[in-house]
Amino acid sequence: MITSKDNEIIKNIAKLVNSSKRRKESRQFTAEGVRICTDGIISGYSPEVFLYTAKAKEKYSDDFKKIADASRSCFEVSAAVFEKISDTKSPQGFFCVFNMLDKNKNLNTIDNQSVYIALERVQDPSNMGTILRTAEALGIDGVILSNDCCDIFSPKVVRGSMGAVFRVKYTVVDDFCSYIKSIGESGINTYGSTPVNAVDIRTVVFNGGVMLIGNEGNGLSRELLDCCTVRVSIPMNGRAESLNAASAASILMWEMLR
Numbered sequence: 001m002i003t004s005k006d007n008e009i010i011k012n013i014a015k016l017v018n019s020s021k022r023r024k025e026s027r028q029f030t031a032e033g034v035r036i037c038t039d040g041i042i043s044g045y046s047p048e049v050f051l052y053t054a055k056a057k058e059k060y061s062d063d064f065k066k067i068a069d070a071s072r073s074c075f076e077v078s079a080a081v082f083e084k085i086s087d088t089k090s091p092q093g094f095f096c097v098f099n100m101l102d103k104n105k106n107l108n109t110i111d112n113q114s115v116y117i118a119l120e121r122v123q124d125p126s127n128m129g130t131i132l133r134t135a136e137a138l139g140i141d142g143v144i145l146s147n148d149c150c151d152i153f154s155p156k157v158v159r160g161s162m163g164a165v166f167r168v169k170y171t172v173v174d175d176f177c178s179y180i181k182s183i184g185e186s187g188i189n190t191y192g193s194t195p196v197n198a199v200d201i202r203t204v205v206f207n208g209g210v211m212l213i214g215n216e217g218n219g220l221s222r223e224l225l226d227c228c229t230v231r232v233s234i235p236m237n238g239r240a241e242s243l244n245a246a247s248a249a250s251i252l253m254w255e256m257l258r
Contacts, residue, residue, distance in 0.1 A: 002051075002077045005084045009049065009075065013085050013097060020151040027100045029153035032088055034063050037096045039163035047071040047096040053082050056093025067094065087155040100153065110142070112188045112208045115256050118144035120176060120224055121215040122245055125150050129160020130246035131213075136164040138253050143168055144210065146176035181227040183210060192220050192228030193252055195242070201232040206256045213252065216245045 002010060015022045016030050023029050028048065031037050034056075040047070050071035057064045057076070068074050082091055110116060117140055122128055128150050135143055145152065152172075158165050173179045184190045189209035192198075212228060214220035225231060234243065234251050243251070 002075050002081055005081055007081070010077070010081055010084060013049070013051070013095075016097065017085055017087055017155055020154060023100075023151065023153050028097055029100060029158065030085075030087075030155055031096045031098060031158050032086060032094065032155065033092050033159070034060050034094050036159060036163055037067050037094045038063050040096060040098055040166050041067060041070045043163065043166035045098045045101065045166060047098055048073070049097040050074045051077050051082065051085070051095040053077060053079055053093035055079070060092070060094065063094070067096065071096070088159070110183060110188060110210070114141040114208050115206075115253075116140065116142045116144060116210045117249065117253060118146075118176075118180060118190075118210050118212045119149055119214075119249075120146045120212065120220055121218075122149045122213065124216055124245065125154050125156035126160050127216060127244065127246040127249075128152065129157045129162075129165075131249045132157070132161040132164040132168050134246070134250045134253060136161075136168050138257055140253055140257075141169065143170040144179070145170060145172045147172055147174050177221075177223050177227055180210070180212065180224060184227060184229050189229045190227065191252075191256075192225045192231045193233070193248065194219055194225055194231050195233050196231075198231035198233035200235055201252065201255045202235070204230065204232055204255070209256070211252050211256055213245060213249045 016028055031040055047070060050067050054076060082093060085095060117135060152165060180190055191209060191211045193213055212220055234248060
């Protein structure tokens with residue numbers, strides 16, 4: 001049983017929770033909670049480390065066995081130690097460290113019969129998590145991320161995605177504008193979401209392609225909009241001038257697939 005907050009395992013895990021740089025360097029990320037941890041296992045991930053409290057082991061005995069059997073190492077920790085690594089207000093007492101699976105290979109070929117979303121500079125982890133969750137629910141074929149989006153494996157994104165982060169195909173692109181431009185030049189339609197000089201999305205007949213969604217405060221960059229095949233907008237009534245990025249993304253994805 002680990003009772004010291006200065007234990008090396010605990011210190012390393014705390015760094016994974018708090019540092020995107022540490023997650024990228026180690027190619028590991030964390031998940032907390034009964035549902036998220038079991039979801040990871042069901043999705044093909046095997047925890048490198050499984051931490052649990054005695055209370056959680058007793059309360060969730062069936063889930064405990066499932067996670068423990070799939071984990072490379074397991075440690076019981078005190079409640080005080082668990083609080084050090086926990087990122088939630090009401091910890092359930094289960095915590096896993098997973099190795100990242102390489103899903104970039106799943107997006108090597110993008111075709112015009114499939115539906116993708118591309119996110120430019122989406123910064124809010126809650127928005128990112130909700131977008132991933134919605135993308136999985138609607139059957140989006142893949143997510144393309146600019147390298148200045150928030151970390152897809154941050155604890156808040158993992159939790160907000162409700163496990164979708166384990167399953168959604170994604171790729172992170174360094175030269176985002178050039179990448180989107182090359183997709184358009186290959187004959188695949190790219191749709192830039194913007195309220196300016198755009199057509200009503202309800203009038204567009206979709207047959208696959210890539211929907212681009214921009215930063216929460218500024219939307220898509222001008223450079224990226226100029227690369228898009230078509231500009232589309234969501235009509236709004238009343239005095240509303242804009243929508244939350246996750247809400248807008250949900251509507252745009254739905255329209256592409258209906």
